[in-house]
Amino acid sequence: LTAGPTHHDVAAAADWLTDHVIRTPVLRCAELDALAGGRMWLKAENLQTTGCYKFRGALRAVGRIAGESAARGVIAQSTGNHAIAVAAAAQRYGLPAILVLSADAAPTKIALIQAAGGNVHLTGETLDDRLAEVEALRRESGYAVVDAYDNTDVIAGQGSAARELVDQVARQGTRLDAIVVPVGGGGGVAGTCLAVDGQGTAVYGVEPVGCDSLRRSLAQGQRVKVPPAATLADGLRPTLIGRHPFQITRSRLAGALVVDDQAIAEAVCLTLLHAKLVVEPSGAAALAGALQLAATTPMDNIGVLLTGGNIDPALLGQLVTQYTAEPVELARPAPHRAY
């Protein structure tokens, strides 16, 4: 393991990425503000290239690899979005890419990888299975591995989303009390912690029930592997938090929140119907966590990283149809006015 990334790596990644990624909008929505009892600043990274903020870290890492004369290609393992991002980044630099996913990965995401020219290898369902396959393919091909959780450029690149969010909110004259981020292998939450290091903004990580490797690791003071668990949030299923993310978050994270499928499904539909944005369950997990946080710890300004929007269309139809039968009761921003 190399020396971990720092606040300066995030700043440098953000500067470099300015010309290469979309500066996604930060949106507010009266209905969500009313539900939270505070202002929710939504960073719409579902609108990022490849439909996910992971393009930031992948482009930063692949861009550096492509600058090396020995570069022949790249390999990555992923639950989905990191693979889409690496495939798209490799395509931009004219490098071949091999992407290793679990056999039960979301078909929508596999199709997006292939559309970006990526070569998909399916393997077993655990992180260990995928890592073993990556190592075998690396030896065979000589390609460079772009690790999803422990690569300094990847972590720094993901952190650029939070850095942008803070800047965009500051331009509205506001400082965030907290930023809430979904956690899979931990690259994004680690990058977010580094992005706001020393600025007094609390960072909260959100994991699905049963996929809480970060929460358990922080509680026990060492990395804890969890057994694979079913969750709507297919992007948050890694069974073990990365080494750098653990080191970075253990001294910086304000809290690790856990949300269930019901809360995630509601957050998908709330975002869809009120913020008018399509987010995948993993992306909506941050909103679910932020609403849980706001219910217990009132805050004036909460940043929410809506990390991605690559949802399976059939699942989206199903979630919306279910929600129509039992919508969340909204606190109304204003009373009815009598004539």
Added chain:
Amino acid sequence: LTAGPTHHDVAAAADWLTDHVIRTPVLRCAELDALAGGRMWLKAENLQTTGCYKFRGALRAVGRIAGESAARGVIAQSTGNHAIAVAAAAQRYGLPAILVLSADAAPTKIALIQAAGGNVHLTGETLDDRLAEVEALRRESGYAVVDAYDNTDVIAGQGSAARELVDQVARQGTRLDAIVVPVGGGGGVAGTCLAVDGQGTAVYGVEPVGCDSLRRSLAQGQRVKVPPAATLADGLRPTLIGRHPFQITRSRLAGALVVDDQAIAEAVCLTLLHAKLVVEPSGAAALAGALQLAATTPMDNIGVLLTGGNIDPALLGQLVTQYTAEPVELARPAPHRAY
């Protein structure tokens, strides 16, 4: 009828609105570009306050009324979004608002009007029914009428969306060949024509099958009323184009396109799944029209006004579920790459 609005009214409205409305993002999406065979610049007015670009015109008009000392309240008739916008604008200025809608108006939109403090009156299903009710309520209340189609401030305000779009695209070093706008009573398309007057950008209006008062009026050289027709696009049902919109478009519109429910439903789903934005059928009609246009008249850069996102959740679930069974075959932006 007063003298109609001009390019200068749009410019003045846009300047004034800068501090009062959201400068919504302009987005691009590789999948939609590939389908159109050109670059599609999507103006995401579904992310505007009240979920629709009509807040622009309503705020401009109500803001002026509120500045008059005799102002007691406002009245408007609408298929939905203009009423939501007028209610929200009136709430911002502390004025009471009465909104007249057809009895078959979308329940989601009625709920949004009430949430903004508006007083809803339901009446018959034709424009004439609504206009008669507005006149009766005006006499009774003394409130000022904010006409949806023929008010200069409303037309100029709606036009500010296209003006912003042109500016945002210009900052990317690009000039639009065309802008495509959905047409109900014609306020938006008229404002768009004025916004780009003399700039060499072609404006196309899009109407649902059977609701093509603008197309028929332009063909016959006088305003033609159409019988009420069923359409997915509930916001595009006015049966008669406004007088100012007819005068403004007759010398300026490049073409009037007609789209069917199937094309509108596909456009809703394409926008949802690829651009990650929730648009209502009326908003998606512009994309459906733009795809039809691109198929017959190749263009490098087309602006598309995604006017609103206030879709009924049950309808959204239904459209997505149907689409999952029969998706549109996308032209792939890149071939698969073999390892």
